[in-house]
Amino acid sequence: MGRLALLSVSDKSGLVEFARQLVEEFGFEIISSGGTAKSLQAAGLPVIKVSEYTGSPEILGGRVKTLHPRVHGGILARKDVPQDLEDLQANNIRPLDLVVVNLYPFEQTIAQENVTVAEAIEQIDIGGPAMLRASAKNFAHLTVLSNPKYYQAYLEELRQHNGETSLAFRQKMAGETFALTNAYDQAIASYFASLATEETDKPLPTRFSLAGVELQSLRYGENPHQSASWYQTGTQATGWAAAIKLQGKELSYNNLVDLEAARRIITEFGSDEAACAILKHTNPCGVAIGTTLVEAYEKAFNADSVSAFGGIVALNKSIDSQTAKALTTTFLECVVAPGCDEEAKEILAAKGNVRVLVLPNLNEGPKQVVKVIAGGFLVQASDDAKDDPETWEIVTEKQPTPEMLAELLFGWKVTKHVKSNAIVVTKNRTTLGVGAGQMNRVGSVKIALEEAGVAAKGAYLASDGFFPFDDSVRTAADAGIVAIIQPGGSVKDKTVIKAANELGLVMILTGMRHFNH
Incomplete structure (x- = not known):
């Protein structure tokens, strides 16, 4: 036999x-x-x-x-x-x-x-x-x-x-x-x-496993001495594995990390408004809403054109010819949008090194966040809770107008995606200054206001966490800030609110914190 x-x-x-x-x-x-x-x-x-x-x-x-x-x-x-x-x-x-x-x-x-x-x-x-x-x-x-x-x-x-x-x-x-x-x-x-339903089961399982198949071996990780690979979960390509790369070099580890951060920000804005987010090192350097996509991009770019050089651009609408022309005026690493028309493709081809991706389902992302630690890993639900202004508390004598509320909501959405401690200064649905990842909130406030400069006069400030003292509120008022949005919850809330009233500011407490470590 x-x-x-x-x-x-x-x-x-x-x-x-x-x-x-x-x-x-x-x-x-x-x-x-x-x-x-x-x-x-x-x-x-x-x-x-x-x-x-x-x-x-x-x-x-x-x-x-x-x-x-x-x-x-x-x-x-x-x-x-x-x-x-x-x-x-x-x-x-x-x-x-x-x-x-x-x-x-x-x-x-x-x-x-x-x-x-x-x-x-x-x-x-x-x-x-x-x-x-x-x-x-x-x-x-x-x-x-x-x-x-x-x-x-x-x-x-x-x-x-x-x-x-x-x-x-x-x-x-x-x-x-x-x-x-x-x-x-x-x-x-x-x-x-x-x-499972939340009524009968825990939001997260008692056992959590993560499995994937190598999709691509990357040149290196965050630095050249670190090896890296890109893995796909599941047999059906979804997310970035399903994105269509129209042109440009192979995606790097840092590109993919930045693209995911950009995707998370752009999902905050609905299809009824044109939005653009420009990122460097996972932090937004410019985010804006416009009546057209090209206007949104130009507002976001001009918010911090120095940092935008070599940045990652995320758009929430299909790229048209006007936006494509604007995108080719500077050096960019990656551009992602839910679509790209034929004329725009031809225009972008002139910048062959820029990576242009089409990801139709920008809004579909992971439901959990996983971080590896020594001896195990941590899992948490994604911070995808929708903010409802109806639940906010206006705590100052001065009341916000509907226009002010809309601006504060815009800044609050952006702050959610800035590394803590996070401060964002905005005006006209555009970021003017971003203070990210500082060891104390005072430092983040100073950086955001310095970046905004004279444009901070009449602008709005959003903070991802509460103010432990009233010093940052006074600093913001001195720079010309007219309204502040923050979660509240400090033992010094009364002192902070008192300072806002003395300075003639509007202050809103959201009751929800958005730390992003």
Whole structure:
């Protein structure tokens, strides 16, 4: 008898060609089941059906096919253990040399619209993961292939090692297989977590896993001495993995980090208004709203043209020709928008090095934020709560006009995405000064006001956290600020509000903090 291979795959890419080489070049016999067996038989290849080999029919509508001692005994047998060999002989079990299995398309199924829970459950593979895990465990004695991309590598192994495979190759395939089954279970667990309701379950699960497949090896990380890769979660490309790059060099680690920060800011603004955000090192240097997209971009750029040089630009509307012309007047690293018309593409092509991306679903982002720490990681829900001015408290004698409220809302939205301690000065729906990441709020206030300069007269100030003392309020008033928005919650709130009244300011407490560390 020749060597025995078990083939049972959902993804039949390259299956027939691979099986033909196994049979014709290396003399394998093939065991198979279901649709895999039909595909091989249709191609004229000899196949032993699993039901024939085990003597047990497929039952429960195909739910039970390969869960049998003759299958798993052949997978798990150790060829250097006499007792295992005796057990094989006593039970008429042939040892397997190769197991080729991939899994039911669970993630592809749940990605479809209106999929029911019952439909999703039927795509949870049972026999496949069992065979993969058993095969990977016994890599010392057989090879497991969990992806069609490894077919040719396996054949080359056989050719280079006189019909055998190296231990190193088998071990590598085992590692890839365990990574696959881990990701598969993670997808299922995440799906069930998504079915939970806050009334009956915790907002975050008691177990949290993150799995991904390398999408691209990056040149380096934040610095040239740091290696980095870009991973895609899930089998369906979403987010930046689904973005269309129209032109420009490969994206870098820092590009992607900045792009995600830009995406988070631009999602604050609805499609009924043209908005632009320009970022450097994840902090906005210019954010603006305009009646047209080009106006929004020019306002954002002029807010801090020095910092905007080499920046990341996010737009909430499709790029038109006028905006494209404005974008080409300076050096930019990346531009992202939900679309780009043909004339705009031609104009942007003149700046071939700028990376231009189209991401139609800019508003769709992760529901959790994950940060790695020594010995573990932290998970929190994304800060995507929508601010409702109806819940704000106007705490000063001077009352804001509707126009002032709209301006304060704009500044509050931007402040949410500035590194803490965060201060943002705005006017005419444009940032004038940004104080980011300072160790004390006084420092952030000074930086934002200095950046705004004389334009701070008649402007508005937003703070991501409360004012512990009234000193920054007085500094803001001296610079010409007319209204302040902040969360409140300090033991000194009364002192701060008293100062605002003395200085004739409007002050609003939102009751919601937006720290961004």
